[in-house]
Amino acid sequence: MTESAKILRDLEKEDIRILMAIEIGMRRSEYVTISNIRFYSRYPMEETLFRLKKVHKLDLTIRDSSQNEIAYTLNSKGYDMLALHALVEKNKISQLGPLIGKGKESDVYSCMDDEEHIYALKVYRIGRTSFKNIKRTRSFLGERSHFSWLYANRLAARKEFRALKKLYHLKLNTPKPVAVNRHMIMMSYLRGKELAYYQYIENPAKIFNRIIKEVKIIFRKANMIHGDLGEFNIVVDEKGNILIIDWLQWVSSTHPNARALLERDIVNVSNYFRKKYNVESNPSKIIQSFYK
Ligand SMILES: Nc1ncnc2c1ncn2[C@@H]1O[C@H](COP(=O)(O)OP(=O)(O)O)[C@@H](O)[C@H]1O
Ligand SMILES: [Mg+2]
Known part of the structure; x- marks a missing residue:
């Protein structure tokens, strides 16, 4: 990201506007022709071409010259610039x-x-x-x-x-x-690392119980199931503080597969703590307690 930060500093508002024009065009098709970029940016052709040349040289776009009219699409770096620019603004x-x-x-x-x-x-x-x-x-x-x-x-x-x-x-x-x-x-941010990357943690049973307790409150009060819970999506710091991350695949407790997903989450965590730290638990009992 240090490279991105440097590019971002070099971008002028006109460059950002050209990138945004490509972004708008990409709603309709992957590649956006120069005349459409000009249209969306509302810049004269000369400015459009100048800016396109600049952002392309900075490696923020991909060019397709196989058709009648040259067209551009954002690459992931170009898209990063738009998001970073907005967050900085x-x-x-x-x-x-x-x-x-x-x-x-x-x-x-x-x-x-x-x-x-x-x-x-x-x-x-x-x-x-x-x-x-x-x-x-x-x-x-x-x-x-x-x-x-x-x-x-x-x-x-x-x-x-x-x-x-x-x-x-x-x-x-x-x-x-x-x-x-x-x-x-x-x-x-929690300064720590994924549970999976610890050789050893203090009080594993306590950490296990804390995780289960939180997952249960989340299920009962927010009606949410993580859906991908495991040692890679729990960050732990040196003091034993935890952070349950990575919520993209969450499902509601009313989802048709809710129980199976919840079961998988609990079994994942239980197995991990049993195998690595000999913490015994009874996943089916834990799950039952969620529905009481
Ligand atoms: N809020 C956070 N605090 C600390 N580390 C984090 C945080 N969010 C993500 N990470 C780190 O980034 C990694 C990837 O994040 P994650 O949300 O799990 O993405 P993915 O969906 O790609 O697995 C995590 O495994 C963790 O090391
Ligand atoms: Mg993850």
């Missing part, structure tokens, strides 16, 4: 930090606000890496004919942000949502 972010995590379909960076508070910035990267990711996304993309990675990522960010907002009311150990823009979510 809204005074949410003032500095970008290093990569702190890489998930199945996201890159997570640290970032800072004016007051030097540190946050996590989750950047969705769906649909560009593997088919599996696309399939998972399709389920909530619905019947949209032209699959747009841009749209998929924006939708994912919005869905997770909404989940974080619902959860935040419960005042539990879930990330506080701070801002969302396009494919990026800014949220509170």
